Structures are given as structure tokens and as C-alpha cells.
Amino acid sequence: MIKRILYTFLSACLLATGFAGCDDDAMAPLPESVPLIMEVSGKSFVMGDKLVLTIKVNDEDNPEAVSNEDFDIYLTAKDGTEDVSKVVFKDFPSMVTFPKGVSELKIELPIVESGLKPQEKVYVNVLAFVRGYKVSDSSQSIVVSDHNYTVVSLKNNADNEINEGDKFTIQAQVSVPVTDDVDVNISIPDAQKVFYETLPPAKLTIKAGEQLAEAVVKTKHNPDPSQHETLVLDFTTLSGVHPLDKAKIEILMKDLEVGRGDRLLDERWVYDRPAVPFASSGRQGAVADQYGEIIPMKEMNSHPNADLAAAGWKFYNAWEFHSVGNSGDMWNDGNAFKNKVPLFLAARNTAVAQNHAAVFNEQFSNITEEGILKMIQMKVKSTATGGGKGERDYGTAAFYACGTGSPWKSNSQLILEGCRMEVRARLRGEKNGFNMGIWLMSDDSGSSPTYSEVDILENPVGPITGNKAFQTFHYGLSANENKGSKSAQNSINMNDWNVYWMEWRSGEEIALGINGVETVCLKKSECSEEDWTFTNAKNQKGLKFILTMGAPNKWALGGGTETGGVWAPDAGWDSGFASFNNYERDRDNDAIPRLEIDWVRTYINKASVADYEQGQTKNGTKFY
Incomplete structure (x- = not known):
């Protein structure tokens, strides 16, 4: 009864306040929060240095804005889940106060002068939190070590x-x-x-x-x-x-004169010097300055391999992943991770590609200074975009190109009848549960009645499949779940560089191989008329080129549970690399699964480029 009387009194008072207040004086309005941003004075520090955090008012509509009240900023410093504020800093405050009427606050955080082990690096995530305020860049990653080493x-x-x-x-x-x-x-x-x-x-x-x-x-x-x-x-x-x-x-x-090894295992059966880059006329000087020896190349040059040249293969195009040029030309590094992402490949962020890992190429791929496209997958929470919305425990890289019928840079090559495609690649890190793939497929818009897929390389690693190079054709009517297939499996060292290739020799024959060996060939005579899909007529835009990492993989792991039609792997499938979950610290760890591409080169067996392309639309930029 007493509570009811009290609530009634309060309600009446609040109602009256809406007009005149409970007394003769009107209540002052509550202070309004302002948007904030946090900045750091650097990303790398050593013992005895000083980190300066700057918290600023960041109101684009009102650059002169200042804080309307005193408010508290709560700070943490962690390496993963471990509090390292006392390990790294001499006197780390858990809370500071931003004063009313100012536009920024500088917080000096001295680094310890001793205590870190020789060559020890501590990866610190400094986080600022303000109740009721939006703080941009509130999480900043820094590295602290004992010395600035040479x-x-x-x-x-x-x-x-x-x-x-x-x-x-x-x-x-x-x-x-x-x-x-x-x-x-x-x-x-x-x-x-x-x-x-x-x-x-x-x-x-x-x-x-x-x-x-x-x-x-x-x-x-x-x-x-x-x-x-x-x-x-x-x-x-x-x-x-x-x-x-x-x-x-x-x-x-x-030694260059050491004899070539097994034809299946030695890439020198395709090129005497496979690591030497191709360069177009406009890039030869820059590529030579960066890498030394180059091979000048232009359209319709004979294949450097005498046997392949005799078979009629002439140079058509290439992606060489040179780490030279301007941002916005061959690659773009305008992202927070300072990675060079190729502009001639697009994000393969379909729902299927993101079943278990979100595609975020800006973070999980990079054209290295050695001129290699490096794709990694890490246990770093990432947001899936495109066809696979939502957060994933893993982040990955996935690309596609060609087969779009557009003038985009990602359609700078055409994969049609009369094409030989070569990919120099190596697969490294802890790969259990992965199925890294280099593959081609027909138009996936759903409009084509027929389906063509060429797996230039699949590497499903697990207790069921082992660790072999699979090369496979899939073909038939799109509506037919039981499509035709033909496959080969070979045991090779995929940690080393190998040249994986496809020859779409004609509208009646297509083959796959590794280094100097043809591993599997499919001919029209082996299929029914409707199932034979490897023709230009049934792939009017040509085939798409795709790079994916695909973990975890049911085919390879076998075990797991299925709920509501969704398969999930058994716990522990990622034990070899799951603990490497700090991007700054672990991205270059040898255990991180990675797919590395040195180059992609294409040749044709037609009399001219025009005869090969047959008026198809493509981008004319040379990316080699």
C-alpha cells in the first residue's frame, strides 16, 4: 500500500514536471553525448618507449564540437584473453576522465624499461570503452618487444x-x-x-x-x-x-645442370626456369628492377617449352602477381591491413564459399614482395558478406575471375575451347580438414541448362582422403544431381612448387596434368550428346577461374554431425592451428593453412587471338 502511494506521488510529480516542474525552477537538459575516435602514436614499440593514446571528439557535422560533460574512459590491454597491462606498461590506468569543454585528451602510457625476454614480442590489443558514447577505432593493436632489431x-x-x-x-x-x-x-x-x-x-x-x-x-x-x-x-x-x-x-x-627428376614431380618439365616472371612491354623495366631476370612476353609468342610449342600452344595472357606498379593498377592496398589485393580477381563470397569461414580478401590475402599471391585462413572472427551473411569463427580468402561477359578487370582472360591454362602453386601449413582448390566452372547464374566443372587441383586433406592431388571433370545437365565425372589422384609434394595445368584442346577433348604428366583426359566420345558440356556453345561466356580454401571439409574428414541438413565437423578438427588466433602475431606462422600462387598463364592453339575470342567481351589490361 505504501509503494502504491509512493508510485502515485512520483507519477503525479513527473507529469507536473512536464509542464512546470515539481518546483518553481525548470530542470536543465541532460548533456548530449558526442562521437569519439581513438588514435595511437604508433604500432610498434620497445622497452623504454611511450605509447600515446589520443581520444578525440569526432563530429563531422560540427568540427568545433567539444564534450558536454565529464565522462569516464575505461581502458584494457590484453594479449588474447590475458591481461598484459602490468607486463607491458609501467603504470596503466584502468580508467581516466575526459573533461567537459575540451575536444581531445592525450593519455601517455610508458612502456616498461625491462622484463621482456630477448626477441620476445607481445601483441597487445588496447581497448577503450565509454558508457553511452560511440568510440570509433576503439580497439587498437600494437606490438611491444625488447629492442628494435636489425x-x-x-x-x-x-x-x-x-x-x-x-x-x-x-x-x-x-x-x-x-x-x-x-x-x-x-x-x-x-x-x-x-x-x-x-x-x-x-x-x-x-x-x-x-x-x-x-x-x-x-x-x-x-x-x-x-x-x-x-x-x-x-x-x-x-x-x-x-x-x-x-x-x-x-x-x-x-645447380641448373642437375638432371630433371620424375616427370610428375619436377616442374622443370614445363619450364627450365619456372620462377622467372613473364613481363609485358609496359612493365619489363619495373619487373626487372624488382626481380632481376625476366622473360619478355607478348601475345602469340610460342610456348617456351619446345614440346608444347611444337604442339601449337602460343601465349595468350597471364596474371603474374608482380609486386610492382601503382595501387589501383594491378593491385590495391588501400585497406587497414596494408595488403596488396589483386584487382584482376574478384571476391568469391558466395554462400557455399562461406559455409564455415567468411571471405575477407583485404585481410586474408596479399601479393607479397616476392611476387606471390598468398591466401590464408585463420581462426579470427569475421563477417561473411555477399551470399553468406553473418559472423564466422574463421576468416579466409577466395577469388574468382573470367566467365562474366563483362569489361571488368576480373574478366581480363577468357577460358574457351583451345585454351591451355597453367597455374604454379604450392599448398602449405596445417591442412587437415581443408580442401584447397584451383578450379573452373561454367556460369553459376543458374541460367545455363548444362554444367561444366574442371578441378585443376583439389587437395582434400583428412583421414578419409589422405593428402593427394585430385584432378577431376564434372559435367552434365544442370538439373541432374548425378552428373558425370572422371578423376585422377596422385601423390606429390604439394608443399613445393608444381605446375598444375588444363588443356581444353577442342570441343571434343579436354585434359588435366601436373608438371610433365597428363593425368586424366576426357573425350566427347565417352559421354552422351547431352552430357558433353565442354564446348563454347554450352559455355557462352567461357569458364570461371576460382581459388578457394574450403575448410572444414566433410569429404576429407568423414566424421561430424548433421543437424537440419547442416553438417558440422567433430570438435578438434582444427587442433593444428586453432590456437594461432591473433592476426598480427600469427599471420606469418608456418602452421597457418595457406594457398600460394606464383602465376597463372594461358596459351591458345588458334591461328590468332581474334579466332580464339570470337568477339567475346573482356578487359584489355595486361597484368603481367
Whole structure:
């Protein structure tokens, strides 16, 4: 009864307040929140540095806006789920107050001066939260280590592999400009000096105010068959501010005269020097500056392989993934991850491609400085777009091109009758449960009555399928669930580079192969008239080119549960790499599943390009 009387009194008072207030004075309006943004003074820090967080009022409609009240900002610093605020910072505040009437607040966070182990890196996510306010960029990732190390490496050569006679560049690099000259001393074993035409210098010096020093070295080519050699470079420095990240580099120098191995296993059955890039006339200088040796190439040049040239294959087009050019030309790196994403491939963000992982190419793909398209998949929560809306536990990369009948850059090649397509690729990392694929398919708009699929490579890795290279044709009427297929399986080392290829020789024959071996061939004579779909007439825009990573894969894993028609893998399928879930820290970890493409090259067996294209629409930009 007392509560009822109290509520009645309060209601009457509130109602009266709407007109005149409970007393003679009107109530002041509540302060309005303003939009905020958080900025950091850098991304990489060492012991003794200072991180500065800046919280700003960020009102685009009112640039002069200031805060209307004092409010509290709550701060956290975590590595994954672990609180590292006391490990990394000397005095990290859990809460600070943004004062009324100002437009920004700077928060100084000194980094500890000791305590981190040698070469230890702590990946810190600094998060700001303000109750009732929207804070843009409220989560910022930084890296804290014990020193700014001098990183010695081979430029554009993460694998440390060369051929005899090659040039290579030794570089010493730091992440911040040095305040004093930093000398890096280089020595090599006396017995190895005979392998060099130009010896490494005795010293590399990073000048004060700079971050990089380089030296070009050239090896000798011994024309007599010998053996591969391991070249050793030893490094020392007296700098205590910028110590070396490593004291030695070992370089595998391959003998060019070593005989080719098994035709299935050795890519040199297709190219004597498969790593040497093609370059069109407009890019030859830039590509040569970046990579050294190049192969100038233009339309209708004969295939560099004598046997393939004799078979009538002439160059048509290529995607070489050169890490040269301007952003907006071959690639675009205008994203938060600073990755170079190819503009001649589009996002394959269909519902099927995103069953278990969201396609986000800007984060999970990159054209590396070595000139390789690197696609990864990580246990990083990501939002699926396109045909697969919603959040996924994993993020991945997936691409498609061609077969669109449009002038877009992603339709810069045509895959038609009379095409030979070659893809130089390697598959690395913990791949259990994955089915990485390089494949072609007919128009997937649903308008075609027939279906064509060419799996240039599938690698379903798991207890059911093992770890083999599958190459398969699927064909028949679109409405027929039991389409025809023909397949080959081969055991090869997919961690190494291989050339996977398709020859659509005519409207009556199509074949697949690896390196120097044809693995499977399908002919029209093996199919019924309606099931034979490998013709231009039944693929009027040509075939689409697709790259996917596809995990987890029911075909390979076998186990799992199905609920409401949706299959889910057994727990633990991703145990080999699930713990590597910090993008900044783990993206380059060797355990991360990755599909790497060096180049895609196409040849035709027609008398001319016009005879091959038959008036089809495509983009004319050369991406090689």
C-alpha cells in the first residue's frame, strides 16, 4: 500500500514536471553525448618507449564540437584473453576522465624499461570503452618487444633459394630510423668464395636517420653438372640499441645442370626456369628492377617449352602477381591491413564459399614482395558478406575471375575451347580438414541448362582422403544431381612448387596434368550428346577461374554431425592451428593453412587471338 502511494506521488510529480516542474525552477537538459575516435602514436614499440593514446571528439557535422560533460574512459590491454597491462606498461590506468569543454585528451602510457625476454614480442590489443558514447577505432593493436632489431634478410626472397648465376640482395633493416650509424659486418667461409662473381661486402651500414642498407651480390654459373650448394652468410654488429635478429643466413643455391627428376614431380618439365616472371612491354623495366631476370612476353609468342610449342600452344595472357606498379593498377592496398589485393580477381563470397569461414580478401590475402599471391585462413572472427551473411569463427580468402561477359578487370582472360591454362602453386601449413582448390566452372547464374566443372587441383586433406592431388571433370545437365565425372589422384609434394595445368584442346577433348604428366583426359566420345558440356556453345561466356580454401571439409574428414541438413565437423578438427588466433602475431606462422600462387598463364592453339575470342567481351589490361 505504501509503494502504491509512493508510485502515485512520483507519477503525479513527473507529469507536473512536464509542464512546470515539481518546483518553481525548470530542470536543465541532460548533456548530449558526442562521437569519439581513438588514435595511437604508433604500432610498434620497445622497452623504454611511450605509447600515446589520443581520444578525440569526432563530429563531422560540427568540427568545433567539444564534450558536454565529464565522462569516464575505461581502458584494457590484453594479449588474447590475458591481461598484459602490468607486463607491458609501467603504470596503466584502468580508467581516466575526459573533461567537459575540451575536444581531445592525450593519455601517455610508458612502456616498461625491462622484463621482456630477448626477441620476445607481445601483441597487445588496447581497448577503450565509454558508457553511452560511440568510440570509433576503439580497439587498437600494437606490438611491444625488447629492442628494435636489425633484421637481415634476402630482399624479396623469404625462401632463401637461388639458382647458380643469380644475383641476390642482402638487406639490413630496422623498423625506425636509427639515431647513429649501425654497422652490420658480413663474413663468408673462405672455401665458398669460389661460388661468387661479386663477393658480399665486408660491411653494411645503415646511416643515421635511415632504416635500410642493401648490397647486391652475384654468384657464378658453373656450366658443368655438379650439385646444389648451401651458401652461408654470418653477421655481427656492435650496436646495443639495434642488435641483430639473427646471426646467420643459409642460402640454397641450385645447380641448373642437375638432371630433371620424375616427370610428375619436377616442374622443370614445363619450364627450365619456372620462377622467372613473364613481363609485358609496359612493365619489363619495373619487373626487372624488382626481380632481376625476366622473360619478355607478348601475345602469340610460342610456348617456351619446345614440346608444347611444337604442339601449337602460343601465349595468350597471364596474371603474374608482380609486386610492382601503382595501387589501383594491378593491385590495391588501400585497406587497414596494408595488403596488396589483386584487382584482376574478384571476391568469391558466395554462400557455399562461406559455409564455415567468411571471405575477407583485404585481410586474408596479399601479393607479397616476392611476387606471390598468398591466401590464408585463420581462426579470427569475421563477417561473411555477399551470399553468406553473418559472423564466422574463421576468416579466409577466395577469388574468382573470367566467365562474366563483362569489361571488368576480373574478366581480363577468357577460358574457351583451345585454351591451355597453367597455374604454379604450392599448398602449405596445417591442412587437415581443408580442401584447397584451383578450379573452373561454367556460369553459376543458374541460367545455363548444362554444367561444366574442371578441378585443376583439389587437395582434400583428412583421414578419409589422405593428402593427394585430385584432378577431376564434372559435367552434365544442370538439373541432374548425378552428373558425370572422371578423376585422377596422385601423390606429390604439394608443399613445393608444381605446375598444375588444363588443356581444353577442342570441343571434343579436354585434359588435366601436373608438371610433365597428363593425368586424366576426357573425350566427347565417352559421354552422351547431352552430357558433353565442354564446348563454347554450352559455355557462352567461357569458364570461371576460382581459388578457394574450403575448410572444414566433410569429404576429407568423414566424421561430424548433421543437424537440419547442416553438417558440422567433430570438435578438434582444427587442433593444428586453432590456437594461432591473433592476426598480427600469427599471420606469418608456418602452421597457418595457406594457398600460394606464383602465376597463372594461358596459351591458345588458334591461328590468332581474334579466332580464339570470337568477339567475346573482356578487359584489355595486361597484368603481367
